[in-house]
Amino acid sequence: MGQVNLFEKHMRKLSLFKGNREALYPDYLPDSLPHREKEIDRLAEILVTALEGNKPSNVLIFGKTGTGKTAVVRYVGRELKRAEKVYAKKKIEYIYLNCETVDTPYSILQNLGNYFIEDWDEKIPFTGWPMDKVFSTVKERIDEWNGIVVLVLDEIDKLVAKSGDDILYQLLLLDSEMKNSRLSVIGISNELKFTDLLDPRVKSRLGQEKLIFSPYNAFQLQDILSERVKIAVKDDAVSDEVISICAAIAAQEHGDARRAIDLLRISIEIAEREGAEKVTDRHVYLAKNKIEMDCITEAIKTLPLHSKIVLLGIALNEEAGNNTLTTGELYHIYSTLSKRIGASPLTQRRVSDLISDMDMLGLISTKVKSFGRYGRTKIIELALPVQEVKKIIFEDEFLAELNEVKLASQKKLFF
Numbered sequence: 001m002g003q004v005n006l007f008e009k010h011m012r013k014l015s016l017f018k019g020n021r022e023a024l025y026p027d028y029l030p031d032s033l034p035h036r037e038k039e040i041d042r043l044a045e046i047l048v049t050a051l052e053g054n055k056p057s058n059v060l061i062f063g064k065t066g067t068g069k070t071a072v073v074r075y076v077g078r079e080l081k082r083a084e085k086v087y088a089k090k091k092i093e094y095i096y097l098n099c100e101t102v103d104t105p106y107s108i109l110q111n112l113g114n115y116f117i118e119d120w121d122e123k124i125p126f127t128g129w130p131m132d133k134v135f136s137t138v139k140e141r142i143d144e145w146n147g148i149v150v151l152v153l154d155e156i157d158k159l160v161a162k163s164g165d166d167i168l169y170q171l172l173l174l175d176s177e178m179k180n181s182r183l184s185v186i187g188i189s190n191e192l193k194f195t196d197l198l199d200p201r202v203k204s205r206l207g208q209e210k211l212i213f214s215p216y217n218a219f220q221l222q223d224i225l226s227e228r229v230k231i232a233v234k235d236d237a238v239s240d241e242v243i244s245i246c247a248a249i250a251a252q253e254h255g256d257a258r259r260a261i262d263l264l265r266i267s268i269e270i271a272e273r274e275g276a277e278k279v280t281d282r283h284v285y286l287a288k289n290k291i292e293m294d295c296i297t298e299a300i301k302t303l304p305l306h307s308k309i310v311l312l313g314i315a316l317n318e319e320a321g322n323n324t325l326t327t328g329e330l331y332h333i334y335s336t337l338s339k340r341i342g343a344s345p346l347t348q349r350r351v352s353d354l355i356s357d358m359d360m361l362g363l364i365s366t367k368v369k370s371f372g373r374y375g376r377t378k379i380i381e382l383a384l385p386v387q388e389v390k391k392i393i394f395e396d397e398f399l400a401e402l403n404e405v406k407l408a409s410q411k412k413l414f415f
């Protein structure tokens with residue numbers, strides 16, 4: 001046999017995707033959003049006022065992650081801009097800001113204002129201007145422009161948690177002080193309770209209209225996935241059965257459409273890598289596992305230092321072949337490891353809390369086992385294989401020096 005180019009064996013594999021693989025990524029905005037017709041209609045009913053040249057009510061939208069809030073708002077915005085060309089009595093600008101990235105009062109006003117300032121020399125700089133100058137510039141420019149602005153603040157709860165509600169008050173003020181233009185705000189929040197953080201006046205004016213998005217059930221998720229499959233995947237590569245398994249799994253995890261779409265995409269990628277012609281339920285379970293593992297890996301990486309040390313203690317114990325570990329023993333291992341890296345150990349009580357936290361996060365599982373007259377002990381197990389856990393822990397530079405540490409079966413530490 002002649003030399004085979006590195007890529008040839010990969011190229012020969014069947015691709016299960018058709019042209020539009022993007023349709024299975026979260027940013028894709030489809031042409032229709034099944035099971036959100038009511039919400040879309042409600043929002044359109046509110047925003048139609050803009051086409052008549054008047055200010056629409058402010059709106060607050062609530063719902064858990066993956067319930068289609070962002071998709072609906074983007075969808076309606078796209079339609080509004082299309083309708084503007086035909087029907088609008090005044091100019092309309094529909095501006096979308098995600099407060100996870102645009103997260104300070106200054107940057108919100110700066111982003112908003114710069115939509116109306118074309119000349120680069122006149123644009124509001126990223127930093128440096130006093131707030132009152134930013135505010136008056138934005139107000140003047142929008143008012144001069146003479147139209148209706150609909151400002152979407154996605155993840156508004158994160159903005160308020162970080163910077164308070166002063167910016168919302170300022171936006172309401174900006175609207176009331178303009179002579180020609182008007183500004184409406186659509187706030188999107190994952191947290192229903194976020195309005196508790198608002199000043200009552202801001203709360204009532206911002207929440208003139210409220211929409212609540214409920215989680216999708218398994219059947220609704222099936223419809224959402226089927227639409228995506230038609231666009232993105234070759235005929236027959238994904239059966240209805242595979243779609244219904246993905247939908248059922250995502251429905252159990254609070255009806256999150258993003259999770260359902262991710263699960264399906266990863267299942268297809270796994271099948272494709274295997275060179276399979278069809279996706280099967282086995283691929284879905286592998287994908288589910290992979291997503292869970294990735295989550296656990298991510299959670300371990302972001303643990304505080306002392307939790308990582310506790311986790312390392314559990315890993316070393318498991319590595320030494322011990323299948324039990326009392327909290328007392330674990331505390332002893334933990335303190336020794338801490339001192340070794342020059343950190344002063346936390347109290348046993350705090351360490352117990354850290355263990356419970358990691359249990360809640362699913363990084364370890366703990367069971368209480370009774371040994372008859374010898375009393376009770378806690379059995380602690382890792383959720384990932386020991387070597388995986390150690391690898392992630394030692395990526396932390398503060399802990400890297402512990403990477404030669406072993407535990408004898410008597411639970412004594414050897415350095």
Ligand SMILES: Nc1ncnc2c1ncn2[C@@H]1O[C@H](COP(=O)(O)OP(=O)(O)O)[C@@H](O)[C@H]1O
Binds near residue numbers: 028030032064257261
């Ligand atoms: N009804 C729907 N029809 C089609 N796709 C949907 C629907 N609802 C949500 N999605 C898709 O699911 C993913 C998550 O939705 P998203 O709007 O980001 O949720 P949220 O903003 O509520 O967290 C996105 O890729 C979105 O396109």
Ligand SMILES: [Mg+2]
Binds near residue numbers: 070
């Ligand atoms: Mg969103």
